[in-house]
Amino acid sequence: MCGIVGAIAQRNITPILIEGLRRLEYRGYDSAGVAVMNDDHSIQRVRAVGKVIELEKSLSETPALGHLGIAHTRWATHGKPAEHNAHPHISDGLAVVHNGIIENHAPLRKKLKELGYAFTSETDTEVVAHLLAYHYGQSKDLLEAFRQTLGEIHGAYALAVIHEDEPETLYCSRMGSPLVIGEGVEEHYIASDPLALLQVTDCFRYLEEGDYARVSREQCDIWNIKHEAVERPVKRYEHAAHSLDKGEYRHFMLKEIYEQPEAITQTLAGTLGDDHVLTALLGPEAETRLADIEHVHIVACGTSFHAGLVARYWIEAQVGITCQVEVASEYRYRTVVVPKNTLLITISQSGETADTLAALRFAKDQGYLATLALCNVAGSSLVREANWRLLTHAGPEIGVASTKAFTTQLVALLWLTTALIQARGGDKQQIITNINALKSLPGMVEQALQLDTRIAELAERFANKHHALFLGRGTHFPIAMEGALKLKEISYIHAEAYAAGELKHGPLALVDENMPVVSVAPSGSLLEKLKSNLEEVRARGGQLITFACERVEHAEEGTAQTITLPWVEDCISPILYTIPLQLLSYHVALVKGTDVDKPRNLAKSVTVE
Numbered sequence: 001m002c003g004i005v006g007a008i009a010q011r012n013i014t015p016i017l018i019e020g021l022r023r024l025e026y027r028g029y030d031s032a033g034v035a036v037m038n039d040d041h042s043i044q045r046v047r048a049v050g051k052v053i054e055l056e057k058s059l060s061e062t063p064a065l066g067h068l069g070i071a072h073t074r075w076a077t078h079g080k081p082a083e084h085n086a087h088p089h090i091s092d093g094l095a096v097v098h099n100g101i102i103e104n105h106a107p108l109r110k111k112l113k114e115l116g117y118a119f120t121s122e123t124d125t126e127v128v129a130h131l132l133a134y135h136y137g138q139s140k141d142l143l144e145a146f147r148q149t150l151g152e153i154h155g156a157y158a159l160a161v162i163h164e165d166e167p168e169t170l171y172c173s174r175m176g177s178p179l180v181i182g183e184g185v186e187e188h189y190i191a192s193d194p195l196a197l198l199q200v201t202d203c204f205r206y207l208e209e210g211d212y213a214r215v216s217r218e219q220c221d222i223w224n225i226k227h228e229a230v231e232r233p234v235k236r237y238e239h240a241a242h243s244l245d246k247g248e249y250r251h252f253m254l255k256e257i258y259e260q261p262e263a264i265t266q267t268l269a270g271t272l273g274d275d276h277v278l279t280a281l282l283g284p285e286a287e288t289r290l291a292d293i294e295h296v297h298i299v300a301c302g303t304s305f306h307a308g309l310v311a312r313y314w315i316e317a318q319v320g321i322t323c324q325v326e327v328a329s330e331y332r333y334r335t336v337v338v339p340k341n342t343l344l345i346t347i348s349q350s351g352e353t354a355d356t357l358a359a360l361r362f363a364k365d366q367g368y369l370a371t372l373a374l375c376n377v378a379g380s381s382l383v384r385e386a387n388w389r390l391l392t393h394a395g396p397e398i399g400v401a402s403t404k405a406f407t408t409q410l411v412a413l414l415w416l417t418t419a420l421i422q423a424r425g426g427d428k429q430q431i432i433t434n435i436n437a438l439k440s441l442p443g444m445v446e447q448a449l450q451l452d453t454r455i456a457e458l459a460e461r462f463a464n465k466h467h468a469l470f471l472g473r474g475t476h477f478p479i480a481m482e483g484a485l486k487l488k489e490i491s492y493i494h495a496e497a498y499a500a501g502e503l504k505h506g507p508l509a510l511v512d513e514n515m516p517v518v519s520v521a522p523s524g525s526l527l528e529k530l531k532s533n534l535e536e537v538r539a540r541g542g543q544l545i546t547f548a549c550e551r552v553e554h555a556e557e558g559t560a561q562t563i564t565l566p567w568v569e570d571c572i573s574p575i576l577y578t579i580p581l582q583l584l585s586y587h588v589a590l591v592k593g594t595d596v597d598k599p600r601n602l603a604k605s606v607t608v609e
């Protein structure tokens with residue numbers, strides 16, 4: 001999704017902007033651009049379609065040097081990926097970059113056209129540039145013009161602006177899209193994600209919803225949505241810079257798959273006793289109110305939604321309370337019935353996904369007992385706006401396809417399930433089983449990672465395939481869904497997941513010798529039923545790939561292949577069986593030659609609706 005970088009310094013800021021854009025590449029984008037204030041106080045703009053490297057090539061032909069500048073990577077929403085649509089957009093001596101969507105762009109465009117402004121792009125952002133130019137033309141006061149502009153635009157945005165009449169100042173604002181201000185020594189920077197600026201600072205001010213700021217080299221003035229001057233404290237970014245390097249790995253995705261034992265260990269640190277879970281980390285209010293929860297609603301998108309689906313099985317079976325799970329884009333627009341004493345859980349790796357954030361805001365008036373954000377980013381909007389928070393400690397996830405964020409979400413959800421059993425005075429043996437299973441999990445994941453080479457061989461089978469089916473039952477049905485999503489995302493193979501019992505109600509018609517069928521078939525009460533489903537596939541010549549428990553016998557004949565994993569308790573089995581499916585999609589993507597870390601059309605953090 002779009003990325004913003006800006007800087008004001010005594011030195012030339014173009015390298016800071018370019019390095020910042022490079023660090024935002026993982027979010028997904030289709031074009032890039034910079035606007036730099038030259039020493040003669042004129043703005044020089046350079047834009048290019050494609051990767052940041054294309055922008056660098058253009059910059060080597062027309063170098064841009066200056067002490068103030070803004071830069072952007074664009075992920076097309078309004079108008080196709082093209083140079084004329086790339087940011088920055090300019091109007092009467094000012095340049096603007098924008099993340100998000102200006103929802104009332106159409107009437108504003110009409111009004112501005114009537115006022116004589118000529119549009120050169122199809123973007124909603126150009127409206128902001130002209131509107132700001134218009135107001136500045138009226139008042140000749142840039143801060144005032146910025147305020148008036150913000151008052152007229154509706155939607156989600158992070159904005160950054162420079163103007164030739166104020167060559168020492170950068171203006172920015174956020175509403176619905178993240179923006180931070182980085183602190184340097186007599187330098188300031190801005191970015192949509194602190195990761196973009198870690199090469200120059202690890203100290204950040206996090207703007208809040210509706211905040212706007214005027215930033216110079218020495219000073220940073222911030223106002224809130226009510227136009228009151230406010231202080232936003234400087235916070236130190238906690239993640240080590242090395243977590244942003246691929247290190248010895250070929251791709252971030254592979255590195256992140258291999259980081260899972262450590263990520264799980266970090267997520268569990270300080271949360272487990274021998275026979276109880278330590279609920280103090282949820283905060284005093286949450287700790288005392290856990291026992292009151294009688295229903296759970298979970299809302300999330302993409303991979304995080306799949307984590308919620310697994311949790312539903314755990315919560316209903318182990319805690320004995322109802323649990324409903326829904327994608328945020330649907331939930332936020334429907335009439336929701338909220339029974340008394342319902343907890344709303346929003347799950348998000350980034351904590352900035354527009355639909356999930358909107359769902360949380362929508363939920364605030366729906367009479368929930370409380371809202372809880374399960375998130376990997378401590379300073380994110382979701383975490384700041386929910387009543388309670390439960391953090392995963394997976395570290396920054398760069399690969400667009402989520403891996404370690406997913407397994408740590410599952411770990412946190414199993415922990416929460418256990419906390420609910422405990423708070424309600426439930427089955428002590430189940431609490432101890434969950435705790436011991438969670439403690440054993442990092443070691444088990446290490447073992448699953450050793451399947452890498454075998455899975456790489458198996459991936460060759462997908463070289464000429466365009467479709468695949470994934471099957472699972474119970475808690476492993478959402479894992480099959482996640483396996484199919486991973487394969488789609490990074491290898492562009494059309495993959496569908498089915499609850500194995502549904503096979504005969506339609507998808508069986510697709511099965512022939514060209515259809516790979518991947519099944520997640522650990523031990524457990526549904527195993528015999530699943531085996532019958534797999535026989536249905538085998539009888540039709542489908543290419544069966546089964547991930548199974550080493551203690552269970554699976555027939556292996558013809559093209560059928562079984563890969564075994566160590567026995568684990570049922571409760572952690574869905575987490576363990578995620579690993580081989582991640583490896584499978586990774587190796588199939590290598591076979592297909594796709595861009596593993598930055599798959600086409602996708603974005604890491606979807607900050608627009």
Ligand code: G6P
Pocket residue numbers: 301302303304347348349350351352353356400401402602603604605606
């Ligand atoms: C995008 C990403 C997915 C992710 C989803 C939800 O679609 O490509 O990997 O699962 O957003 O993101 P979140 O940050 O809310 O978990």
